[in-house]
Amino acid sequence: MNLSRQTIVNISSPEVNVPAPSYFDLPEKVLQFGTGVLLRGLPDYFIDKANKQGIFNGRVVVVKSTRGGDSDAFAQQDGMFTLCVRGIENGETISENIVNASISRMLSARFDWAKVLECAQNPAMEIIVSNTTEVGIELVLEDIRATPPGSFPGKLLAFLLARYKAFNGSADKGMVIIPTELITDNGAKLKKICQQLAVFNDLPANFMTWLDQHNHFCNSLVDRIVPGKLPAAEQQEMEKTTGYKDSLMIKSEVYRLWAIESNSERVKKILSFREADAGVVIAPDINVFRELKLRLLNGSHTFTCGLSFLAGFSTVKEAMGNPAFNQFISALMLQEIAPAITGDNLSLEMAKDFALKVLDRYRNPHIDHQWISITMQYSSKMKLRNIPVLLKHYERNGTVPELMAAGFAAHLLFMRCTQDNDQLYYGNSFGRKYLVNDDHAAWYAEKWTRLEAADLVREVLSDAAFWDADLASLPGFAEAVTGYLQQLLEQGAAPLIEKFQSDSMIA
Structure with a gap:
């Protein structure tokens, strides 16, 4: 019928x-x-x-x-x-x-x-x-x-x-x-x-x-x-x-x-x-809804897509099935992003309520959302979605947001790439080749060819023309990103996520 x-x-x-x-x-x-x-x-x-x-x-x-x-x-x-x-x-x-x-x-x-x-x-x-x-x-x-x-x-x-x-x-x-x-x-x-x-x-x-x-x-x-x-x-x-x-x-x-x-x-x-x-x-004004979606849904995706992909997770629901990652992204949204975006028209309660709904969406077993798709134009997304939140966090706290720093370190490692014969840029994670679909891939590739981790972090963060802010001037941020990048290089992404959980750095 x-x-x-x-x-x-x-x-x-x-x-x-x-x-x-x-x-x-x-x-x-x-x-x-x-x-x-x-x-x-x-x-x-x-x-x-x-x-x-x-x-x-x-x-x-x-x-x-x-x-x-x-x-x-x-x-x-x-x-x-x-x-x-x-x-x-x-x-x-x-x-x-x-x-x-x-x-x-x-x-x-x-x-x-x-x-x-x-x-x-x-x-x-x-x-x-x-x-x-x-x-x-x-x-x-x-x-x-x-x-x-x-x-x-x-x-x-x-x-x-x-x-x-x-x-x-x-x-x-x-x-x-x-x-x-x-x-x-x-x-x-x-x-x-x-x-x-x-x-x-x-x-x-x-x-x-x-x-x-x-x-x-x-x-x-x-x-x-x-x-x-x-x-x-x-x-x-x-x-x-x-x-x-x-x-x-x-x-x-x-x-x-x-x-x-x-x-x-x-x-x-x-x-x-x-x-x-x-x-x-x-x-009368829907900007509050746009801010919630941009910072908590889109922003949390951008802060974690590199980290989760490098940890071996293919989809969002697969990552959410891992207790350590689930705890990481939950804490990122509830403890770092939500408090940073509050204002006259957006209360902490509203932000946390939206974050909990987003987490339910991420856990949806019926939706296959590929992390590699989320990494498309990774650097532009990081700049537009997340750097304003990072700056707001520093305005209010003056301290390092550890989860954001780890996410940024994973972003740098994901963007370590080289140009192939097809003129496209590819990264490699534990033998797994992946496409870096980003208009600024060449910018990152050039830096990775000549700089060690600490110098690379400092040079990338200090490029105010790229980020519209000198991120290297944020107290302790460059040091934190460098530390997490070293851990990623030496141990991989999955152990870093688990380390956050085991060290009780996230509630």
């Missing part, structure tokens, strides 16, 4: 959450640019959950801009797909199978552009969501009357112009526009591009006013790991359990966050799906 609107009534498995027949009669309220698994696993998840609770009562029209993909599958399954939620939350194992029916139909921007513009005439349409990758939010000077325009902002502006004309510039028919692309201030940047493009297309002044005053471009931050399709064996097992086949079935972790920046009561009213799940947060 294949998943479809006709067969949904035959699904009797208690393992599956299915929509009621009345769900399919809900009006279309959302226009979604993008078909990727992140949109299906996060915004569409929240909308589906709210619909099933009778809160939002609206469906999603998906606009597909790329060629190929799952268009036929969406048509055959009436837009439905199964989301398998797997992971740990508050120490408890979570396993849910949800048939998501939030998508009413999929339209191709290339072949169905007239139908996309027809959606602008729908008075119930209120929200536009996008995830077109970071490259999607760029200014392309083009004619928005093309069928269709090439860029996402061009398509968006064409839709808004059609909306303006359909309702004679009515103030209450402006849209709530929420890009989820992973760039800072994505909503503000998208609005500015649309305004520039409107000027380029010589659009009427009244439209420009309506665009500016009656459409809400909201900055947003999304956070959920959605690996996508299930492995073949797991897919087959799910089909046996549920009693149906679903070629669009995807998996996600339990944790979910969609932080949307707005202080508008109209926006809050329109985004009523927020009432269905605490993972949707609407706030």
